Amino acid sequence: MTDELDFYAVDPAVHSKERQEIRSLLGRCGLDYEEQIQVFVVCRRAGRLVACAGLESNIVKCCAIDPDLRGGSLSLTLLSEVVHLAYERGHSHLFLYTRPENVSFFQGCGFYPLAEVPDYVTLMENTPVGIRSYCDRLRAARRPGATIGGVVINANPFTLGHRYLVSLAAERCDWLHLFVVSEDASFVSYRDRYALVEEGVRGIPRLTLHHGSQYMVSRATFPNYFFKEKGVVGDCCTAIDLLLFRNFIAPALGITHRFVGTEPFCGTTRKYNADMKYWLQTAPSAAPAVTVIEETRTQSDGTPISASEVRRLLRNRDFERIRALVPAATYELLRDKYVPNILPFAPDPILSGGEPDVIPRRAMAVGV
Template sequence: MDYSIQRMWIRRSRNAREEWEKLLIAAGIRSEEQVEYTVGIYAGEKLVATGSRHQNVLKCIAVCRQYTGGEVISLLISHLMTEVFEAGFVSCYVYTKPQSVMSFAYLGFKEIERVGDDLVFMEKAVHGFNDFLDKLRTRKIEAQSVSGIVMNANPFTLGHQYLIEKAAQASDILHVFVLSEDLSVFPAHVRMELVRKGTSHLKNVMIHETGDYMVSAKTFPSYFLKEDKDVTEIQASLDAKIFRNHIAKALGITTRFVGEEPLSFATNIYNEVMKKEFGDEMKLVIIPRMESDGEVISASRVRAYLKEDRVHELRSLVPETTYEFLVSDEGKKIQEKLKISK
């Protein structure tokens, strides 16, 4: 049978969106807004498969039941992969259901981790997860107490600094991972540099990038997309498994520190799920959040002050190194972007 590949303009055409959502529902998949390209495979006039991508992540892959296991899925995934690599990416990621793993494995994808019967996270990359772990192993330091923290730091606050200082005091070696993905107001290179400067007085702290594997849109999209509790729990389980089974083992981490999350519904669920997933293999320590003027110090509070031109009030919320950046030319440009996004 001859198949045609057609772009689906799901945001421009109501008919296209309804057709797309109908196929997803039939395949037991929920639609997701965080997609930038969607394509359909047609047998004549009938939509028999669809898939989307956001950057280098394949999403919302669905195939009509009578067309599974054949050339349709290969045609769909090959097309989406071409789109990813032609966009300049050197890696491609997908989360899928266990029954679809072999279809992706046939096309060169390798499994990173899975959550029961709900989700499998896979990648196709020249330098993938194993290379990432190998680089981490080169920075492993043998010690009695080795801990880890993962943070976004958007931007780095006194709250973040307090969490790291408390963890560093309780550890021989502390590995701090700063989110690599540029989904935040403050770019990744800025956040990384602010964390480095704000922790330079702590000699047992090592700073790392997260790559594409920790608390990212690839492993935990609902963290950013504010999806419902069930999806958040599945994605949180995936992230916790990746950290426990791979990241922690590469560095000898036995304890993970997190900040208490009274303000974030999704992140609070994330902490609860992480504690469950770690079980007896890893210790999870939750540190109460630092406060200023009776309010929790948070990055969102700092961003709110920047929007409101209350920069002079930030000295009680951020380290001096962060404050110096915020009043610099580059910091002022970010402040202007925040005001525009009101």
């Protein structure tokens, strides 16, 4: 049968005919089309599109095979083609979402399970040592103590609210581990966000600042944070992100408590905080529970300090108000580097999307 199959790559943004055929195939397989996918590998048989697999950076998704052709070698060939395409595009470390019943197939193709929401979804990666190597590096920063805290922030940009949360958490812990989300999908670049956090937490004792990773609030583990769409599978991705934290990251560092700020503005982060209490504290797991502490967000003039509000004020050139919400280093960077890139009243997808600032993809299709 393989002699009759024609595999090739498609840019869905350019090839509208193939894009519609992919949508149709995914629909027949009970999957949603994802706009964020940059390229598809498709397969035709006798002119008919019978299989597809998408790539969003280093994440394999939207895999689908015509039901009449499942069970043969097509699945293996399709996966091999999309992995080869990923390598050609510079991605050697790959993630993949699939249904739990398909895990054994992908294990035979060189993927390894990372976390699973039973009956719904499993996240896999194409190396047996990826998460282990990451945790080994974290263990080098482990500190003794009965109460070890963890905070994860995006800091887009870093505000006095972030400083307040981190200071409060540090006061309540023997040691605090602070992570900056490394996904470069925010208004302020990761390099600048990390530098602002580093400067902003200077002087807070018993604290280790960490770079984020693909195993924590990334497009791979928590896409809804960046795309703000709903769905059961999106809820599962929230769970995946939290399970990775509980099962791998927290044990590596001995984290016993995770601190978050209350979220009055963004529904995505508010739900993430609620889900966190279940997946870190209550859900069955071989790893110890992590206690979630939700602190009331600090205010300025009666309004909770929010990075999204800072971005809105920046668009309006309201520098006096911004100065009251952020440390001096953040103010100076926004004024000198980011204001020239913002047109007054121009649409800004990050701003209009209401991206949260204290962390907690679109509902992800999972197929083959």
